[in-house]
Amino acid sequence: MSTLFTPLSLGTLSLDNRIIIAPMCQYSADNGKVTHWHDMHLGNLAQSGAGLLIIEATAVEPEGRITYGDVGLWDDETEAALGKTLAAVRSHSDMPIAIQLAHAGRKASCEKPWLGGHALSPDHENGWQVSAPSAVPFRDGDPIPEAMTKSRIADVIQAFVEAAERSVRLGFDAIEIHGAHGYLLHQFLSPHANKRDDEYGGSFENRTRIVIEIYDAIRKAVGTDYPLGIRISATDWVEGGWDIDQSVALAKILKDRGCDFIDVSSGGLHIDQQIPLGPNYQVPFAARIKAETGMTTIAVGLITEAEQAEAITFTGQADAIALARGILYDPRWPWHAAATLGAEVKAAPQYLRCQPRTLKKLFG
Numbered sequence: 411m412s413t414l415f416t417p418l419s420l421g422t423l424s425l426d427n428r429i430i431i432a433p434m435c436q437y438s439a440d441n442g443k444v445t446h447w448h449d450m451h452l453g454n455l456a457q458s459g460a461g462l463l464i465i466e467a468t469a470v471e472p473e474g475r476i477t478y479g480d481v482g483l484w485d486d487e488t489e490a491a492l493g494k495t496l497a498a499v500r501s502h503s504d505m506p507i508a509i510q511l512a513h514a515g516r517k518a519s520c521e522k523p524w525l526g527g528h529a530l531s532p533d534h535e536n537g538w539q540v541s542a543p544s545a546v547p548f549r550d551g552d553p554i555p556e557a558m559t560k561s562r563i564a565d566v567i568q569a570f571v572e573a574a575e576r577s578v579r580l581g582f583d584a585i586e587i588h589g590a591h592g593y594l595l596h597q598f599l600s601p602h603a604n605k606r607d608d609e610y611g612g613s614f615e616n617r618t619r620i621v622i623e624i625y626d627a628i629r630k631a632v633g634t635d636y637p638l639g640i641r642i643s644a645t646d647w648v649e650g651g652w653d654i655d656q657s658v659a660l661a662k663i664l665k666d667r668g669c670d671f672i673d674v675s676s677g678g679l680h681i682d683q684q685i686p687l688g689p690n691y692q693v694p695f696a697a698r699i700k701a702e703t704g705m706t707t708i709a710v711g712l713i714t715e716a717e718q719a720e721a722i723t724f725t726g727q728a729d730a731i732a733l734a735r736g737i738l739y740d741p742r743w744p745w746h747a748a749a750t751l752g753a754e755v756k757a758a759p760q761y762l763r764c765q766p767r768t769l770k771k772l773f774g
Contacts, residue, residue: 415753421670425461442482459744459755474513515594516542584637591678639671644695716747
């Protein structure tokens with residue numbers, strides 16, 4: 411039997427298989443509200459046969475959006491819009507759906523990627539003043555972020571909590587806290603972005619403080635039985651920054667606090683990152699975290715082939731694999747992987763005629 415197509419539990423959430431659709435920003439929201447694009451996009455992915463769909467990075471406040479086209483969950487309007495899309499998708503799919511809650515920090519207020527992706531100044535019609543752990547821009551020439559006061563930090567923590575409460579009310583099956591890819595929480599973790607000299611900067615304990623406070627606050631709000639995890643960048647790929655040793659240490663702390671899963675990516679914090687791109691290039695980070703913490707671990711990064719994904723789960727390097735660009739390119743990737751590995755996935759009855767085993771029954 412294929413390991414990739416065996417069930418997996420994320421806390422109390424049971425998945426039919428170990429293929430997860432990673433969060434992928436669409437930059438197509440209207441002032442934080444999802445649109446008909448999301449109905450189509452998420453509805454399509456919900457028919458993929460994956461075990462879990464995690465919707466894109468969802469900003470907990472307007473200033474936390476990467477671009478003015480980002481999805482948000484900060485008020486009744488954004489909640490209502492997301493609720494309609496979620497209901498539409500679920501009317502034709504029973505795939506579990508999770509949400510990733512995020513804040514972009516100094517990487518907020520940008521143009522959409524296909525329009526250049528550059529930082530927008532506060533006086534631009536689609537821009538705003540960004541905030542960060544310290545007044546250090548992502549790139550030279552970008553607008554200088556405001557260093558967050560302790561009061562501002564408290565407000566952001568509360569914004570995460572309120573977005574989590576809205577997520578539970580909407581019926582999402584799990585929450586993933588976004589602590590990766592150079593966004594706000596990663597900025598606090600990395601010495602390259604965090605130059606603070608108070609209790610939120612300097613030592614490992616101080617740099618990880620906001621992540622732990624947000625985790626604890628959300629856990630208190632959603633309860634001990636609700637599936638709650640985190641995504642991290644295991645390394646900055648820059649000397650002197652956040653690295654795998656610190657990632658393991660943070661994972662141990664979160665595991666002891668009841669964190670249900672960790673989604674292990676890398677990079678995004680520093681423009682000088684040197685990433686050795688290649689198949690499985692991030693899997694060793696997930697493997698080490700899993701081996702040293704025992705936390706349920708998701709591996710990502712240029713996982714493109716069924717046999718490759720099977721090897722990762724079969725050998726225990728990670729409990730699950732996540733797909734992003736690969737499943738945009740091939741929205742039926744899990745179907746094809748199941749056919750390759752001799753397994754089956756769920757499919758809507760309208761699509762059953764093209765499933766390999768159904769074809770075999772019909773035509774021998």
